[in-house]
Amino acid sequence: xxxxxxxxxxxxxxxxxxxxxxxxxxxxxxxxxxxxxxxxxxxxxxxxxxxxxxxxxxxxxxxxxxxxxxxxxxxxxxxxxxxxxxxxxxxxxxxxxxxxxxxxxxxxxxxxxxxxxxxxxxxxxxxxxxxxxxxxxxxxxxxxxxxxxxxxxxxxxxxxxxxxxxxxxxxxxxxxxxxxxxxxxxxxxxxxxxxxxxxxxxxxxxxxxxxxxxxxxxxxxxxxxxxxxxxxxxxxxxxxxxxxxxxxxxxxxxxxxxxxxxxxxxxxxxxxxxxxxxxxxxxxxxxxxxxxx
Amino acid sequence: xxxxxxxxxxxxxxxxxxxxxxxxxxxxxxxxxxxxxxxxxxxxxxxxxxxxxxxxxxxxxxxxxxxxxxxxxxxxxxxxxxxxxxxxxxxxxxxxxxxxxxxxxxxxxxxxxxxxxxxxxxxxxxxxxxxxxxxxxxxxxxxxxxxxxxxxxxxxxxxxxxxxxxxxxxxxxxxxxxxxxxxxxxxxxxxxxxxxxxxxxxxxxxxxxxxxxxxxxxxxxxxxxxxxxxxxxxxxxxxxxxxxxxxxxxxxxxxxxxxxxxxxxxxxxxxxxxxxxxxxxxxxxxxxxxxxx
Numbered sequence: 001x002x003x004x005x006x007x008x009x010x011x012x013x014x015x016x017x018x019x020x021x022x023x024x025x026x027x028x029x030x031x032x033x034x035x036x037x038x039x040x041x042x043x044x045x046x047x048x049x050x051x052x053x054x055x056x057x058x059x060x061x062x063x064x065x066x067x068x069x070x071x072x073x074x075x076x077x078x079x080x081x082x083x084x085x086x087x088x089x090x091x092x093x094x095x096x097x098x099x100x101x102x103x104x105x106x107x108x109x110x111x112x113x114x115x116x117x118x119x120x121x122x123x124x125x126x127x128x129x130x131x132x133x134x135x136x137x138x139x140x141x142x143x144x145x146x147x148x149x150x151x152x153x154x155x156x157x158x159x160x161x162x163x164x165x166x167x168x169x170x171x172x173x174x175x176x177x178x179x180x181x182x183x184x185x186x187x188x189x190x191x192x193x194x195x196x197x198x199x200x201x202x203x204x205x206x207x208x209x210x211x212x213x214x215x216x217x218x219x220x221x222x223x224x225x226x227x228x229x230x231x232x233x234x235x236x237x238x239x240x241x242x243x244x245x246x247x248x249x250x251x252x253x254x255x256x257x258x259x260x261x262x263x264x265x266x267x268x269x270x271x272x273x274x275x276x277x278x279x280x281x282x283x284x285x286x287x288x289x290x291x292x293x
Numbered sequence: 294x295x296x297x298x299x300x301x302x303x304x305x306x307x308x309x310x311x312x313x314x315x316x317x318x319x320x321x322x323x324x325x326x327x328x329x330x331x332x333x334x335x336x337x338x339x340x341x342x343x344x345x346x347x348x349x350x351x352x353x354x355x356x357x358x359x360x361x362x363x364x365x366x367x368x369x370x371x372x373x374x375x376x377x378x379x380x381x382x383x384x385x386x387x388x389x390x391x392x393x394x395x396x397x398x399x400x401x402x403x404x405x406x407x408x409x410x411x412x413x414x415x416x417x418x419x420x421x422x423x424x425x426x427x428x429x430x431x432x433x434x435x436x437x438x439x440x441x442x443x444x445x446x447x448x449x450x451x452x453x454x455x456x457x458x459x460x461x462x463x464x465x466x467x468x469x470x471x472x473x474x475x476x477x478x479x480x481x482x483x484x485x486x487x488x489x490x491x492x493x494x495x496x497x498x499x500x501x502x503x504x505x506x507x508x509x510x511x512x513x514x515x516x517x518x519x520x521x522x523x524x525x526x527x528x529x530x531x532x533x534x535x536x537x538x539x540x541x542x543x544x545x546x547x548x549x550x551x552x553x554x555x556x557x558x559x560x561x562x563x564x565x566x567x568x569x570x571x572x573x574x575x576x577x578x579x580x581x582x583x584x585x586x
Contacts, residue, residue, distance in 0.1 A: 029395070036392040037401075040385075040462075044412065047423045047459070050433035054426035057433075102322035109318020117322070120329055126571045127337070128520035130537045131560035135336025137544055138343050138557060143335075170332045236417045238523035243544045250418045254527050257422065265426045268419035276411045283410065 055266040067262040080252035088234035091172040092227045095180045107193045121181035124174050129239045171240045180226040187222020228282045343557035359558035367534040378457045379515035386465020394473040409463035416460045421527035424456045448529045461514045472506035509577035516570045
């Protein structure tokens with residue numbers, strides 16, 4: 001009996017112990033496992049199913065897809081969604097433009113800065129978004145007062161423009177930093193940045209060319225992951241936008257929920273599917289990276 | 294790198310390149326550092342200054358007030374809700390993870406883990422509407438089974454806890470699955486072969502190995518529930534006293550004049566709690582990583 005898996009010896013002897021996670025245990029274990037899985041399936045699937053039923057089954061009317069077609073005609077749908085998408089695009093660009101040079105710098109030139117960068121990119125997780133928002137909303141009036149006599153006054157007004165509030169982009173960049181950092185960090189760790197850069201530079205490539213033709217193609221999956229996570233974050237962000245008084249997509253959903261309950265649930269179902277698609281895209285990008293390396 | 298280095302003679306070769314990069318390369322990190330100092334540091338400083346200022350003079354009044362009366366109730370309400378969600382989520386998530394890990398079905402494992410990845414990131418407004426459509430006043434399950442006759446309501450403390458588990462349990466599954474995988478069957482067999490009872494195996498091997506992941510998971514779930522605002526705001530409004538809802542009300546101007554800085558004091562309270570939580574989580578994560586190679 002003194003053998004270990006994967007040798008064929010079995011310690012408890014009802015069924016062969018081939019599967020990971022321990023030798024086979026009696027039937028009670030299997031029953032228990034079935035119960036756990038059943039309860040979990042009920043808890044997670046019922047809300048999805050009933051939410052769908054709620055949107056297509058109107059009392060006294062019956063089955064209709066009206067709620068889904070109505071989404072597009074409700075006041076504010078196009079403007080709020082396009083605002084969210086615009087904010088997301090700007091946030092992704094800014095995150096990558098700020099983070100990528102900094103991360104390359106700590107690898108190539110200033111290794112001592114690396115722990116600093118790591119801490120800075122983790123700290124936003126410690127501060128709840130609502131506290132961050134409270135800080136911003138007390139900083140803005142103060143900055144407005146202080147900057148009023150200077151040429152920067154226009155800047156502080158511009159970033160609060162209702163049509164495209166750059167202040168939200170700035171805040172979202174901070175919220176996205178931890179996710180983007182981790183995604184890029186694992187991609188950069190997988191390649192030998194130093195050798196690649198030195199080889200390219202020795203062959204006479206300029207810095208922009210090194211970035212675009214050497215670094216970027218090699219960390220494509222990391223860039224995709226960082227972008228998708230940021231996109232998902234911005235499309236779902238409610239706290240900062242609502243409390244600073246802007247109306248991107250998630251704030252709009254809450255605004256219409258009073259008068260258009262069905263539509264707001266339909267949009268929620270839609271956003272679950274969207275999150276699903278985005279995260280599947282991230283994980284498949286990760287798979288490609290692993291199989292390529 | 295071969296010996297192509299000939300001092301600092303020409304740009305682009307060997308040590309010359311490295312030296313040049315080293316001297317100026319950290320400048321690439323400068324934009325991020327400046328951005329961070331202004332956009333994250335600015336609000337953070339404002340929170341601290343505001344929390345300790347009354348009528349332009351330094352004072353502890355705001356902090357004192359934030360720990361009294363309704364504010365204290367809200368803070369404790371948040372802590373209680375987060376603790377309930379963290380503990381229930383940890384137990385249920387661990388059970389589900391164990392069921393998946395011991396199951397022989399590869400399909401089951403893959404689908405549960407993928408779904409967990411999506412649901413752990415699914416929160417905010419859409420989550421609230423999913424549950425309102427299911428168990429809210431006009432929800433499908435509520436009306437089908439006439440739950441309102443039994444005094445059922447989703448819009449209270451336990452309703453919120455039920456909803457928060459929707460993203461907390463999947464998060465716990467993601468935390469615990471690698472830990473449970475790391476619990477090699479060989480260890481169990483070795484222990485049993487040496488004459489240990491199953492209880493002794495769990496007491497001396499299983500639980501000590503799992504403990505960092507378990508505790509780390511609890512802390513992570515606590516932090517997630519503690520910082521959540523959008524779901525609660527869209528679901529219960531202000532009927533459940535929570536610190537995030539209090540801050541939200543204060544920022545929307547629904548509060549007595551002169552209490553603005555109490556919102557900043559509450560934000561500081563939140564950051565301190567969240568910071569404590571992360572201070573426990575990060576070392577835990579490092580410790581558990583040792584076993585999960």
